[in-house]
Amino acid sequence: MSDLDDLIGQSVPKIEARAKLTGTAVYTEDIYRPRMLHAALLGSPFAHARIVSYDATAALALPGVKAVLTAADVPAKLIGHTIRDEPILARDKVRYIGEPVAAVAAESLEIARQAIRLIDIEFEELPTVFDAEEALADGAPILHEDLEKYASVVESPCAGNMVAHIELETGNVDEVWNDCDVIVEGSFDIPAIQHVYMETCGALAEVDGTGKITIWSSTQQIFGTQMAVALALDLPMSKVRCIAPAVGGGFGAKFITIEPITAALALKTRRPVKLILPRDEDMISMRSRHAAKIRMKTGAMADGTLVARSTEVVLNGGAYSDFSPVVLEASMLLAAGPYRIPHVRNVGRAAYTNRLRAGAMRGFGVMQPTFAGESQIDEIAAQLGLDAIELRIKNAKQSGDMNMGSHHLPVCRIADCLKEIRAHPAFVEAEGDAGIPGKRRAIGISSIVQQSGLFSSSANVRLAEDGTLTVCTGYVDIGTGSDTALAQVAAATLGVELESINIVAPDTDGAAYDYGTSADRGAHGVSESVHRAALVVKEKITGLTAEILECSPLDVEVRPGGKVGLRGVPDVELSFADVAQRGLYVGGGPIIGQHAWYMQEQTIDPAATRALGFRMGGGVFYGFAATAVQIEVDELTGQIEVLQAWHAADVGRVLNPNGALGQIYGGVVQGISGALLEELVWDDGQVVNPTLMDYKISGSLDAPPNIHGILLENADPDSPWGARGMAEPCIIGVAPAVANALASATGVRIRSLPLSPEQVLTALIAHETE
């Protein structure tokens, strides 16, 4: 490490902060191309229906309309992240209200939207099913008659309306219940919510003279998008180029959105086409977080030692598989929480229903069982008269333990996270009720474990002739600050100033491969690619310097500020620019470093864990954290206010403290929003609150003034800078912490979300009349 490695751990401002603050950052909607057309989508008015016929005559006759596209105009191909079950425009059947059925490209957005209303489609209604358990029951209407013929990359069994069935089991759950001194059991209900990214989904596609399509889109994943467009339109990937301009958030939803439709319109019209979804269409037709029904049973000894847990999860996957099988894997892997529980059985199923597809969302499949599990930990503590934090610490996993699935945990500081919160001065002061008439105050806590890292990553670092460096990964900074953190890693590895680093915008035509922005892959996974590629550059600089100075490479030292010199001889010094130019124009060639890898793979030991349908071959690193909240409940209205929150994150090593704290602030507020306010509401398959007027999310006034972020550093030995993913855990523990605080304040245990005033008040009244 060089002297400049202290760049790691510095709160350098985000590289793009000024551009975003001044409105000069360019998002997809800001891009205009010559002769560009505008597009609009026609969504299905039926939740389940056969498409009998199309009539686009009137729409095509409208002046300014350049193309009307239906499934009849595109190749009969199916796409999908896990099971390929999804046409880009509904083919033969529609499976949810709002599913894109037709698209129009026209000279203006107004004309496109007018033309949409002129398309006449004859439907023949089919029976519908909206509830996941009803969908899995015998005799339910089947959404995908061809399920068994679909291509799939997952191993979980699927049949009928069952998208996935996964089980993980260790120990002998059924044999130990009688040994437990206390058993808690309950059903938990978590609704679907939406990601509510600031920028709605959008894309711009353009075809060049060779037939190659360039797509700019609001995406978390350029290579996946390239693959999906190529597959859907039956093109080689070499004819598809995907670029991510500035992206206004994603939270897991922006993995293939409307890019294939936009590209198909551009191909048909041979003109650039832009399609930006209005907020309501985005909320009706893109993705939601999985609604979940969870039945959980946890048993413990009188001293608080956890003995067994059994969990059954049913996820509502909506009309298409999307990420459902993988989300379910995450639920199964982590339903037992970060605790040493010897006997665990997790059984999960995900169902197709006639609702909007559910996909990835921050907290990926773990938020739901954590709500159930952490509620039950508090219930056990209450029944045994033990301290809820102490009970968690007593059972916490430790460094070197194994997780469910026999995954190795090299570092696990969950107990320290809990202790840090307990010792925080504001926490100590906040304990107890304030004694305000009509208001009850209490504190609630939750432990959190989430996995991070997924699939493949690579980086390419090149030394320019002026000594600056170009870093290329293909990882998309969707607002997380990853570009800045990766620049810090590259600069620190080579001992140069941050200003010397150029982070290349994600573009499949030039970027190194990266799977995409998900699963907290940046801080540990992608940063490792950048670090190792930069090390190759460093080695090449050293080698070429040795040639120039006619010495051994062992005598060459890289000095801070982009310089190299002869060890022990301060006067003998070259700049990176001198070395780069020597390589380019005298001999040695360009200095380029590359690193490509598949993130650490953890396997299941069948002797320790019985598994069904579980694949999770992607790299699995584990992140640990704890969240606490202090709430105030209004006994008259049932309204809960979060007064302050604590989040302690086991970050390994912090790359950028302000960036990490920003993730905590954002994640906790998003968690509060989900705990208290958010729920997508359906009426007969129609989402009835798809506007920000009817779908309330936390705003700045709803955020507690004090969110205490605690960053615990203890370098992860598996990570080159010791960093670990930490953004997803921030959202996971908020809802259980609020529910636990509510139980502590009022004695009322609520097992469904959101904890709205209506629900809380009804429960308070029922509790008082008991």
Add this chain to the structure above:
Amino acid sequence: MKLSNNFIIDAPQQVVWDFITNPEHIGPCIPGCEDVETVGPDKYRAAIKIHVGAIKTIFHVTITTLEERPPEYSKYVTEGDEGGRASRIKATSSLTISKLDEQRCEVSYSSDISIAGRLGKFSAGVMNMIANKLSEKFVATLRDRIQSNEF
């Protein structure tokens, strides 16, 4: 969306039944209703103007009687859409007329309405409010017309 209401009319049960089950009489009581037409023994067609915020549109609906027990009970289904299927409506409704005395009866009705498409997305908030307002208007006109023998 569920809608229900009940109200008392100062008129004999049979008079109310005859009025309510006659499309030419009931049509004008429905706010925005135009062009009621009988298309079969148990089937009517109507065009209904609806105004939601900036959206002004006409729903073309068909009303089919499912069950009838004169002079006290009727169950019917209303189905239709806007041109171009931008929105679709389907409602199952029932109507009960209970005799209170010779000159008075109570009318109660309930509807289970599902609206999909561009108007459906307002169902949770503004549509509910509008439906209740239209319902009030309907009752007022109906009562007015029957009680003043305007038919």
